[in-house]
Amino acid sequence: MMRGLLLAVVAATGLTVAAPAMAEDPADMALRARSLAEVAPEALTRRTLAQVALPTYSTAKFRNVRAFYIRQELINDQVIFCGEVDVVVPNTKNRSGWTKFVYIPGDPTTLMTDTPGLGTREIGPQVRQRMCEEHGQNWLSTDFTAAFQRMPKSMAEAENAG
Numbered sequence: 610m611m612r613g614l615l616l617a618v619v620a621a622t623g624l625t626v627a628a629p630a631m632a633e634d635p636a637d638m639a640l641r642a643r644s645l646a647e648v649a650p651e652a653l654t655r656r657t658l659a660q661v662a663l664p665t666y667s668t669a670k671f672r673n674v675r676a677f678y679i680r681q682e683l684i685n686d687q688v689i690f691c692g693e694v695d696v697v698v699p700n701t702k703n704r705s706g707w708t709k710f711v712y713i714p715g716d717p718t719t720l721m722t723d724t725p726g727l728g729t730r731e732i733g734p735q736v737r738q739r740m741c742e743e744h745g746q747n748w749l750s751t752d753f754t755a756a757f758q759r760m761p762k763s764m765a766e767a768e769n770a771g
Contacts (some may be wrong), residue, residue, distance in 0.1 A: 634749045638678040643657040645714045646676070646753040649690070650761035652718045662720045662728060666761065668697040670677060672707070677746070689713050691741035698726040711737040751759045 653663045663669065674692030681687065690712040698705050705724045713719040720728035721736050729736075 634751070637734055638686065638688065638747075639749055639751065640684070642676040642678065642751065642753070643756075644751050645688050646674075646690065646756035648760075649712065649714070649753075649757050650759050652714060653712070653716065653720060654761045662718050663696065664699050665697040668704075669758075670695045671757040673679075673755050675748055676749045676751070676753055679747065684738050687713075689740055690757075692721070692738070692754065692757070694727075696727065698724065700726065709737055709741065711740045713740075760765070 636672060650666065654661055654666045657689070672693050674690055676688050678687070678688045679687045692712075693707045694710050695707050696705050697703065705722075705727060706724050708724040708727065710720060710722045710728065713721075721732065721734075722728045723734045723737065
């Protein structure tokens with residue numbers, strides 16, 4: 610009864626109840642994430658120590674690629690990407706099916722998945738879960754799937770490595 614009266618007063622006076630405002634993405638982190646996402650295809654196919662992070666990149670399909678950031682006082686802020694990939698597993702003709710991944714840009718490039726043969730498998734599931742599922746804050750609002758789906762300029766080198 611009281612709630613109905615309150616709604617009637619709000620409607621009669623023309624007052625509106627505003628939904629809570631969502632915070633905008635920090636401009637510096639949004640820009641950093643966008644630039645890292647744009648070079649992710651090259652980074653994930655670059656030869657490092659005679660290995661390629663994802664040698665079958667041309668077969669990759671990505672979805673739900675999101676990023677979060679970690680502000681750090683004494684070292685550079687960090688952007689980490691999480692999502693799903695379906696790709697041909699190296700040295701097989703089998704597709705992985707949609708498998709979750711975490712991509713940590715840097716030197717070295719770090720790719721971890723739950724699928725053997727894709728990225729660092731040994732600790733991949735634990736790190737991915739900690740980074741992508743238990744990290745509940747600082748997610749950027751952009752979907753970075755399109756940037757990851759782009760074919761890298763270095764594709765010929767990556768294809769020859771696999």
